[in-house]
Amino acid sequence: xxxxxxxxxxxxxxxxxxxVFVPAAAPQTPAPQNFPWMNRSLSSDERAxxxxxxxTLDEKIQLVHGAGWGVLRPGAPVPARSNLGAGYTPGVxxxxxxxxxxxxxxxxxxxxxMQSRYATLLPSTLGLAATWDLDSATLFGTxxxxxxxxxxxNMSIGGGVDLAREPRNGRTWEYxxxxxxxxxxxxxxxxxxxxxxxxxxxxxxYAFNDQETGRTTVNVLIDxxxxxxxxxxxxxxxxGIADPAGxxxxxxxxxxxYACENDYLLNEVLKKDLRFKGFVLSDWDGTHSTVxxxxxxMDMEQPGDGFFGAPLKKAVESGEVPPARLDDMVxxxxxxxxxxxxxxxxxxxxxxVDPFRGLEDAQQIAEKSIVLxxxxxxxxxxxxxxxxxxxxxxxxxxVGVLSGGGSAQVDxxxxxxxxxxxxxSDWDKPVYFxxxxxxxxxxxxxxxxxxxxxxxxxxxxxxxxxxxxxxxVFVNQYMCEDRDFETLSLPDHQDALVAAVAAANPHxxxxxxxxxxxxxxxxxxxxxxxxxxxxxxxxGEAIAxxxxxxxxxxxxxxxxxxxxxxxxPHPQIAGMDLKRKAQAAKLPGWTPLPPFDANYTxxxxxxxxxFEAENKEPLFPFGFGLSYTAFAYSxxxxxxxxxxxTFRLQNTGSRPGAEIAEVYAxxxxxxxxxxxxxxxWDRIELAPGESKLVTxxxxxxxxxxxxEKKDAFTQLPGEYKILVGPSSSETPLTAPLQVHN
Ligand code: BGC
Numbered sequence: 001x002x003x004x005x006x007x008x009x010x011x012x013x014x015x016x017x018x019x020v021f022v023p024a025a026a027p028q029t030p031a032p033q034n035f036p037w038m039n040r041s042l043s044s045d046e047r048a049x050x051x052x053x054x055x056t057l058d059e060k061i062q063l064v065h066g067a068g069w070g071v072l073r074p075g076a077p078v079p080a081r082s083n084l085g086a087g088y089t090p091g092v093x094x095x096x097x098x099x100x101x102x103x104x105x106x107x108x109x110x111x112x113x114m115q116s117r118y119a120t121l122l123p124s125t126l127g128l129a130a131t132w133d134l135d136s137a138t139l140f141g142t143x144x145x146x147x148x149x150x151x152x153x154n155m156s157i158g159g160g161v162d163l164a165r166e167p168r169n170g171r172t173w174e175y176x177x178x179x180x181x182x183x184x185x186x187x188x189x190x191x192x193x194x195x196x197x198x199x200x201x202x203x204x205x206y207a208f209n210d211q212e213t214g215r216t217t218v219n220v221l222i223d224x225x226x227x228x229x230x231x232x233x234x235x236x237x238x239x240g241i242a243d244p245a246g247x248x249x250x251x252x253x254x255x256x257x258y259a260c261e262n263d264y265l266l267n268e269v270l271k272k273d274l275r276f277k278g279f280v281l282s283d284w285d286g287t288h289s290t291v292x293x294x295x296x297x298m299d300m301e302q303p304g305d306g307f308f309g310a311p312l313k314k315a316v317e318s319g320e321v322p323p324a325r326l327d328d329m330v331x332x333x334x335x336x337x338x339x340x341x342x343x344x345x346x347x348x349x350x351x352x353v354d355p356f357r358g359l360e361d362a363q364q365i366a367e368k369s370i371v372l373x374x375x376x377x378x379x380x381x382x383x384x385x386x387x388x389x390x391x392x393x394x395x396x397x398x399v400g401v402l403s404g405g406g407s408a409q410v411d412x413x414x415x416x417x418x419x420x421x422x423x424x425s426d427w428d429k430p431v432y433f434x435x436x437x438x439x440x441x442x443x444x445x446x447x448x449x450x451x452x453x454x455x456x457x458x459x460x461x462x463x464x465x466x467x468x469x470x471x472x473v474f475v476n477q478y479m480c481e482d483r484d485f486e487t488l489s490l491p492d493h494q495d496a497l498v499a500a501v502a503a504a505n506p507h508x509x510x511x512x513x514x515x516x517x518x519x520x521x522x523x524x525x526x527x528x529x530x531x532x533x534x535x536x537x538x539x540g541e542a543i544a545x546x547x548x549x550x551x552x553x554x555x556x557x558x559x560x561x562x563x564x565x566x567x568x569p570h571p572q573i574a575g576m577d578l579k580r581k582a583q584a585a586k587l588p589g590w591t592p593l594p595p596f597d598a599n600y601t602x603x604x605x606x607x608x609x610x611f612e613a614e615n616k617e618p619l620f621p622f623g624f625g626l627s628y629t630a631f632a633y634s635x636x637x638x639x640x641x642x643x644x645x646t647f648r649l650q651n652t653g654s655r656p657g658a659e660i661a662e663v664y665a666x667x668x669x670x671x672x673x674x675x676x677x678x679x680x681w682d683r684i685e686l687a688p689g690e691s692k693l694v695t696x697x698x699x700x701x702x703x704x705x706x707x708e709k710k711d712a713f714t715q716l717p718g719e720y721k722i723l724v725g726p727s728s729s730e731t732p733l734t735a736p737l738q739v740h741n
Contacts, residue, residue, distance in 0.1 A: 123365055147358065372628075
C-alpha cells in the first residue's frame with residue numbers, strides 16, 4: 001500500500017489496533033441439520049410452521065419480546081448472551097433457533113466503541129438519497145449488513161423512510177427525503193443490501209413519525225388518500241423492493257391510536273394491502289397495550305416484556321388473544337429468520353470489520369451524494385496548479401466532518417475529533433469524524449498557502465479571509481433524534497460568519513454539512529455552494545475531490561430548500577409551543593408533552609408538490625443539482641402501449657459527468673392534483689459530447705391515485721402530461737400520455 005494511502009487510514013488503523021476486541025458472548029452453534037425445518041428445499045413459511053408445531057407456549061412468548069433495556073439504560077441488567085446492541089431477544093436453543101441481536105444501524109453500527117469495535121460511518125441517509133443511485137443504496141446497506149454480521153449481529157434496525165414532510169424534523173438526515181418514490185426506492189435497496197449479507201433488515205418508523213416534537217404523544221391527522229399517496233406509499237415501495245424481515249412501528253399516534261396498536265396502519269394497510277410478510281416490532285417503549293396491540297397487528301415488543309411477556313401469556317391462556325394470533329407473530333419472526341438466512345448461516349465468529357473496505361465504500365457514496373447548488377462564474381472546480389491561496393474557515397474543518405446524533409450516532413475512530421476521548425459518543429453532543437477537509441485541500445494544492453480559521457468570530461474570520469485568493473467556509477447544522485429545529489436558519493451565528501467572509505472575499509465558497517435544509521440569506525453574495533450533508537468517514541476527501549474537480553458533482557436534491565420557514569406548510573412545528581412551555585418549566589428532557597394533534601393539512605403535497613401547488617418559489621427546488629459539464633435533453637417520445645418514455649440526453653460540455661434525468665407526470669384534472677409528481681428517473685454517465693437514448697418505464701402505481709371509495713390505487717383515464725428534465729422546476733421536454741379505460 002502506498003504511504004499516502006496508509007497516512008489516510010491512520011485514524012482507522014489507530015482504532016483497529018488499539019481497541020481491544022471484546023467478544024460479548026459465546027457465539028451460538030448453528031441449528032442441527034436433522035431438524036425437519038432445516039430442509040432448505042422447503043419455503044420459509046413451511047419451515048416456520050414446522051418449528052411452531054414443536055414450540056411450547058413459553059417458547060413462543062419468549063420470541064415476541066425483548067429482554068430489557070440492557071446497555072441502553074445505565075443500571076439495567078444485560079443478558080449474558082446479548083451482543084450488547086440496542087435489542088436482544090433470546091432464541092430457542094432446544095430447537096436450534098438463534099437469539100436475535102439487534103443493532104441500531106441507520107448509517108453505520110451504533111455503540112460499536114462501547115464494545116471496543118469499529119464501524120464505518122456512511123453518509124447520512126438523506127445524502128444517500130441525493131445520489132438517486134440504486135447501486136449506491138444497495139452498497140450502503142451491504143456495508144451495514146457486512147459489518148453487523150462481522151460483529152455478531154443478525155438484525156439491523158435502520159431503514160428510516162418517514163417523509164421529509166417537515167424539514168425541521170431533527171431526524172431528517174436519517175430519512176431519504178420528501179418524495180415517496182425516491183425515498184421508498186432508495187430505502188428499499190438499502191434494506192435489500194442489508195439482507196444480502198444474511199442479516200435481517202428493517203424499515204422504520206411506521207408511520208408518520210415526521211416530527212420529533214412530542215413524538216410519543218402527538219396524534220397525526222391526515223386524510224386517507226393523502227396518507228396512502230405520501231408516507232404510506234414510501235413504505236409500500238420500500239417493502240415491495242426489500243421484503244424486509246421487520247417493520248418498526250412508530251411512537252406517535254395516527255388518527256387517534258398509537259402506531260403500534262393501530263388496526264388501520266398495521267392490519268389493514270401493512271399486512272393486508274401491502275402483503276407484508278415479516279414482523280412488526282415496536283419502537284423502544286412504543287408499546288401501549290397487550291390485547292389491543294396483539295390484535296391490531298404488532299408482533300414483537302422491544303426492548304422489554306411489559307406487555308408481550310407475562311401479560312400476553314395470560315391473554316392467550318384466557319382466549320382474549322387467540323392462540324392463532326400468537327402463532328402468526330411467531331411465524332412472521334421465524335419466516336424472516338429463515339428467509340434472510342440467519343438460521344441457515346448465522347454469524348458464527350465475531351471479527352474486526354474491514355475498515356478499509358468500508359472507507360472506500362463510504363467515499364464512493366459520498367462523492368455521488370454531494371450537490372453543487374451554485375457555481376457563479378465557474379469558480380469551481382479550483383485549479384490545483386493555479387490557485388495560490390485558500391482560506392479554510394469554520395466547522396472544525398481542520399480536524400473532521402460532522403455526523404448526526406441520537407440512536408443513529410456512530411462512534412468516531414479514536415473518539416470525537418473535537419474532543420478525543422475514546423469510547424461511546426454522548427447522545428446529543430456533536431461528533432466529528434477524523435476526515436479533515438483542511439488536510440485534503442492542502443494535499444490537492446501543495447503549492448498553495450492553505451490556512452485555517454475556526455470561524456467563531458465573524459469579524460476575525462473576515463479579516464483572515466481577505467488576503468486569500470479563495471475562501472472556503474464550512475457551516476453546519478447538527479441534528480439529533482428527539483429534537484426538532486425551530487427555524488431553517490443555520491445555528492450559532494453562522495449566517496453572520498458567511499456574510500462577513502463573503503463581504504471580505506469575492507471568491508467565497510460555502511460547504512454545507514447539514515442534517516436537513518437551511519435558509520441562505522447570504523446566497524447572492526457568495527460564488528459557490530456545495531451541499532455535503534453529513535458526508536461520513538471519508539467526507540473530507542470526498543469534499544476536496546469535488547472542490548478540485550477530481551470528481552464531477554452529480555448529486556441532486558432529494559428535498560426542497562425553502563427560502564424561509566414562512567413558506568413551509570406549517571410555519572411552526574405542531575407542539576412546539578408545548579415544548580417551549582416544558583422547557584420554561586425546566587421539565588427533564590424526556591418528559592412526554594401533553595397530548596396534541598399535528599394536522600397535516602398539506603396532505604400529499606409534501607415538499608416540491610406544496611411549493612408548486614401554492615405557487616411559491618423555493619430557494620433550490622427538489623431534484624436540482626449542477627455539474628461541471630452541461631447536458632441537453634431532446635426528442636421525448638411517450639409509448640402508450642409499452643407505458644414508457646424515451647428521450648435523448650447529451651453531454652454538451654467538456655468533462656465526463658453523470659446526469660440524473662427526471663420524469664414527472666401531471667395527472668388529468670379529475671385527479672385534483674395541482675402539481676406534478678416524480679414518476680421515474682435514471683442516473684446516466686456520459687463522456688464529453690456523448691449522447692444516449694434513455695428509455696424509462698412508467699409504473700402504473702406511480703401514475704395512480706388512491707381511490708378512497710374503492711379502497712385501492714387506481715389509474716384515472718384521460719390525458720396525462722409527461723415532463724422530463726434536470727429538476728422539478730426545469731422540465732424542457734413535455735408530451736401527452738393518453739390513458740384509456
Ligand atoms: C428510536 C429508534 C431506535 C430505538 C432503539 C428509539 O428512540 O426512535 O429509531 O431504533 O430508539 O435505539
